Amino acid sequence: MDSTSGSADSIYVPDAVRRAAKILVVGHFAVGKTTLIGTLSEITPLRTEERMTQAGAHIDDLRGAPDKVTTTVALDFGRLTLSDELVLYLFGTPGQQRFVELWEDMARGSLGALLLVDPARLADTFPVIDLVETYGLEYAVAVNSFDPYSRHAEEELREALDLLPDTPVVYCDARDEKSSARALITLVQHLLAHVA
Numbered sequence: 001m002d003s004t005s006g007s008a009d010s011i012y013v014p015d016a017v018r019r020a021a022k023i024l025v026v027g028h029f030a031v032g033k034t035t036l037i038g039t040l041s042e043i044t045p046l047r048t049e050e051r052m053t054q055a056g057a058h059i060d061d062l063r064g065a066p067d068k069v070t071t072t073v074a075l076d077f078g079r080l081t082l083s084d085e086l087v088l089y090l091f092g093t094p095g096q097q098r099f100v101e102l103w104e105d106m107a108r109g110s111l112g113a114l115l116l117v118d119p120a121r122l123a124d125t126f127p128v129i130d131l132v133e134t135y136g137l138e139y140a141v142a143v144n145s146f147d148p149y150s151r152h153a154e155e156e157l158r159e160a161l162d163l164l165p166d167t168p169v170v171y172c173d174a175r176d177e178k179s180s181a182r183a184l185i186t187l188v189q190h191l192l193a194h195v196a
């Protein structure tokens, strides 16, 4: 990550930065949360990956990401200095329902959430939207499409997820820095307009 801040290589937040925001990166299992934070973070991200084993094969649905061998068991953490004045602390939630109790602590003090969605696994997003709404978080949807040929129309997606008209929807590839940054900036603009 080297394009959004003059001192992006530094491990320290620049002196001029006066505002910090905690942002959650949320989404169902294997939707790309760890990947997105790794793509955007200007510091080495904190990860809590553990290898998946045969024991979890009936729970961990790998249809969308067959090459995946690890899963987040606590959280991801990264940092992105978005402007001369604003730094974002990115917290990735674990994707699996069995770690859902971690949400309470993670949501505390969060300004909002970037909700990653794979349109091929839409039903898996419903419980995540429930959690985001339970904790009263404003959010933007980032469609992380694993199949580049199946581009769902935004209207279809809005209807399927029952989104409010002003909830932003942006298409992204969590492996791509510019694309991921655009998704995060969309969320921040939405939060600036909606969160007091």
Ligand SMILES: Nc1nc2c(ncn2[C@@H]2O[C@H](COP(=O)(O)OP(=O)(O)OP(=O)(O)O)[C@@H](O)[C@H]2O)c(=O)[nH]1
Pocket: 027, 028, 029, 030, 031, 032, 033, 034, 035, 036, 065, 067, 068, 070, 071, 072, 093, 094, 095, 096, 144, 145, 146, 147, 172, 173, 174, 175
């Ligand atoms: N094709 C494609 N693969 C992706 C994309 N984003 C992530 N991946 C791959 O999908 C797999 C899952 O990504 P992770 O970042 O581990 O997903 P996660 O949401 O953190 O997963 P959990 O923490 O286990 O819930 C990895 O093998 C990534 O390389 C994407 O936009 N397109």
Ligand SMILES: [Mg+2]
Pocket: 033, 034, 035, 071, 072, 076, 092, 094, 095
């Ligand atoms: Mg993860």
